[in-house]
Amino acid sequence: MDDRAGWRPVARARTYELVIDRIEEQIVSGQLGVGDRLPPERDLAQMLGVSRAAVREAFRALEAQGVLRMAVGTGPDSGTTVAALPSQALTRLLRLHVALANFPMADVVRARIMLERESARNAAQRATEAELEELRELLDEMDAPDCDRERFNDLDTRFHVAIAEAGGNRLVADMTIAIRESLRRPLLAAFDDLGDGWFPIADDLRHDHRLIHQALLARDAADAEAQVERHIRSFYRSAWLQDLG
């Protein structure tokens, strides 16, 4: 009998992951804020009792996530500093999450309804005239006869993102954008799958968008919320998901 049968190494975190944990703790506790400089690799390695390589790997991983900014040289901007996490980092991770099917599509759509109702309500109260005009221009572009499905999808994404931005709550906008962006490819695939069934559905979508826009112009928050929810539900029901509960 093999003495090692049934034995395998204990799952343990790699050293660089422990370094990441320490850095994140400092950020979440408020000890480290945007623009603050981290100790040099050599010093941090000594403070944490790990190798310089582990610190370097942790820095690289956090840089790839947009948490740290690493600049070479000796000027005032050199060294490793805490970056203002770009919204893009969240968008990117959420998109990967949805792509790896961690969430049932119906859950994603329900989250989308919740977020976009909030954005629409805020936008009805706070959108500037310029923002309302921008929304109108997007809808006009979607009416162009040469607007194919891919272009339509891009404009559609921009329409929903612009409402989120106009709502003025940065956190809600970032989450709305991340979820709408994560749906860009699956939506385009759904548009393509519809074949000629696409044309009447595109007309419905255009009509829905005009109703949302009118509610925003009228500064009618309740109507804007209701129109957004109706729009999202009716599209998924007709094109894709039967059961949204």
Next chain:
Amino acid sequence: MDDRAGWRPVARARTYELVIDRIEEQIVSGQLGVGDRLPPERDLAQMLGVSRAAVREAFRALEAQGVLRMAVGTGPDSGTTVAALPSQALTRLLRLHVALANFPMADVVRARIMLERESARNAAQRATEAELEELRELLDEMDAPDCDRERFNDLDTRFHVAIAEAGGNRLVADMTIAIRESLRRPLLAAFDDLGDGWFPIADDLRHDHRLIHQALLARDAADAEAQVERHIRSFYRSAWLQDLG
């Protein structure tokens, strides 16, 4: 005059970031799914025309985000495979996002109200008897005379997180948890700042929690939503933020 005045290196992505982009593209387009194996470092480096070091750094960065799983050895599980991104990765990023992005606290609280209304509505419809009982136990623990502010805050976090989990929408729950967790430390600081004013407020919080629990037990989704919103608003109004709009 210095010939180099005004000139600085063009901002360009590092090579390993380009490798990350390629891998993410493959995932988002559906070419690579959970469990799929990536080519060995050496082969991928050749295919992409980059150094092995750049591929290794990209693998490490994606491993730290939970996107890839790297296993050494020669068995069937060895090599670099696409992982099912753990929800934890999203929670973690959202928590960092809230800590770093300096979202105005009022925006975070409004996002919290939106998310927890949705969670409460879902939980009223779907919570199991065991989940409802767990909520009751948390409330009983919060009533204990020796429950200090830190313990109260932990139990309070667990109460709100448990409602999100009971709601059954994984994406909404992850966002709710991330935001509630990101508030754990600032809330504790707010509790401490209240001095003796803490005691009547803690009583209000306990009372609010019981009302939420009763609405869930009664399977009254509308009441559960309303009670959660009232609870969150009244706490921030009395303890912290005057103006939630």
